[in-house]
Amino acid sequence: MKPVELINRRSDDDVARELRADAREGLTAEPKRLPPKWFYDARGSELFERITELPExxxxxxxxxxxxxxxxxxxxxxxxxxxxxxxxxxxxxxxxxxxxxxxxxxxxxxxxxxxxxxxxxxxxxxxxxxxxxxxxxxxxxxxxxxxxxxxxxxxxxxxxxxxxxxxxxxxxxxxxxxxxxxxxxxxxxxxxxxxxVKDPTRLRRAYDDSAGVTAEFNRNVLHVLNRDLGADFPVAEFEHIARWNGDRERIEIGLRSPRAMRVRLDGLDSTVELVAGEVIETEISAxxxxxxxxxxxxxxxxxxxxxxxxxxxxxxxxxxxxx
The missing domain is CATH 3.40.50.150 (Vaccinia Virus protein VP39)
Structure with missing residues (x-):
């Protein structure tokens, strides 16, 4: 067996800087957004593997x-x-x-x-x-x-x-x-x-399954912000949404705030305000x-x-x- 070489040019400090930059930019944008790459910590990777096994x-x-x-x-x-x-x-x-x-x-x-x-x-x-x-x-x-x-x-x-x-x-x-x-x-x-491109009902089900695994995967980005940026998002309260945009032929995924709230992010020394029903965009799937x-x-x-x-x-x- 040949040796395995693992190349990692992204130090923990690099990853932390990227997360801070993405969160600062995305949560002050209009509309608010978070890049989907932050789904994939160890828990998120496990959840995605479960998604691939779902019937939908x-x-x-x-x-x-x-x-x-x-x-x-x-x-x-x-x-x-x-x-x-x-x-x-x-x-x-x-x-x-x-x-x-x-x-x-x-x-x-x-x-x-x-x-x-x-x-x-x-x-x-x-x-x-x-x-x-x-x-x-x-x-x-x-x-x-x-x-x-x-x-x-x-x-x-x-x-x-x-x-x-x-x-x-x-x-x-x-x-x-x-x-x-x-x-x-x-x-x-x-x-x-x-x-x-196919039946929008099938597409929506693929991103909003009956077991709720895709919803947990989507919410995982807020768990990452809470853990790594000292945020206090009430994760379980956020509604997972997956909508079909027929004009652009893509699924649009986000997290809807159930109420007006102010979220503290200690790692950014800032707060983010959300109005009731506001959506943080997390992913598209064309x-x-x-x-x-x-x-x-x-x-x-x-x-x-x-x-x-x-x-x-x-x-x-x-x-x-x-x-």
Whole structure:
């Protein structure tokens, strides 16, 4: 078994500064907002893994079906020997790609990136045992900081799965994809998972499940502020909302204040006032049509080569080549 290298350029002080900056900016904005990356402390990562197993949350199963059917096709088409996964989490679906690389005889490197050091370390420890032939580099950080740390060896494929690209707004998506393109050499590859436009009732249920797990995941961002910034949000009182915006074809997620309140944040030496019914925006999840995916990939310097969907047509995985 080869040694595991874990690269973490974000010190605890860096993370604390980022949180203070995001909270100060977001909670003084109009409307108020908090970046979804702050969902993912250890508890939030565990909650998200539970979400992927919910009956209402079809995305993980649909994407798994696509990868199970086509992973070997992806590897035979590309010949890559280095897999980079953005937002790795538990690397559950990634194993289908690693298995295909092994079968193709090209499993040399696996480079997962994640904001959660604990989730990344746990995934790498298991993968190191199951794939001893692979060199493993784990990179802790968000997408903006971690891409600069990618090893340059081999022929690389960057995988952004799970519909994560939908958490970005349109111009942000294109800027991000251009950054990925600039990280790659011409002819290297991007594997992109996108959730597709469908019945709004099904979409809302996927983000507001009957067991309340998505609601707890959403409220976790307030637990993070209470713990790390000395805030006093009455977390349990906030209402989880998940609304479909048909004009922008996206789910919009937030936390609604049940009453007028003043929240103290000792870590910012400030207070935040909320009126009754005010919503703190926490996440969007854009849904896609094929033409939109093709257009944003082309604008970012990629050429889409393949497009696969699950049998129900709920989800798509695109294979694109850097021009």
């Amino acid at each position: 949350y079809y995305q993980t199963r649909a994407e798994y079906e696509i990868l199970e059917a086509h992973a070997l096709d992806m590897l035979e088409l590309t010949g890559v020997d280095t897999l980079v996964e953005l937002g790795s989490g538990s690397s559950y679906k990634t194993r289908l790609l690693l298995d295909a690389m092994r079968k193709n005889g090209t499993l040399h490197r696996f480079v997962p990136l994640d904001v959660s050091a604990s989730a990344l370390r746990g995934a790498l420890e298991t993968i190191a045992v199951d794939y001893p032939e692979a060199t493993l580099y784990g990179i802790v950080g968000d997408f903006d900081t971690a891409l600069a740390e990618l090893p340059a060896e081999g022929v690389r494929m960057v995988a952004l799965l799970g519909g994560t690209i939908g958490n970005m707004r349109s111009r942000q998506r294109v800027r991000f994809l251009r950054t990925v393109r600039d990280t790659l050499s011409s002819g290297e590859w991007l594997l992109l998972g996108t959730d597709l 849904k896609f049509r094929r033409e939109r995916v093709d257009s944003e990939l082309a604008e970012s310097g990629f050429e889409r080569v393949e497009w696969w969907t699950d049998s129900a047509g709920d989800f798509a995985v695109s294979l694109a080549r850097a021009r």
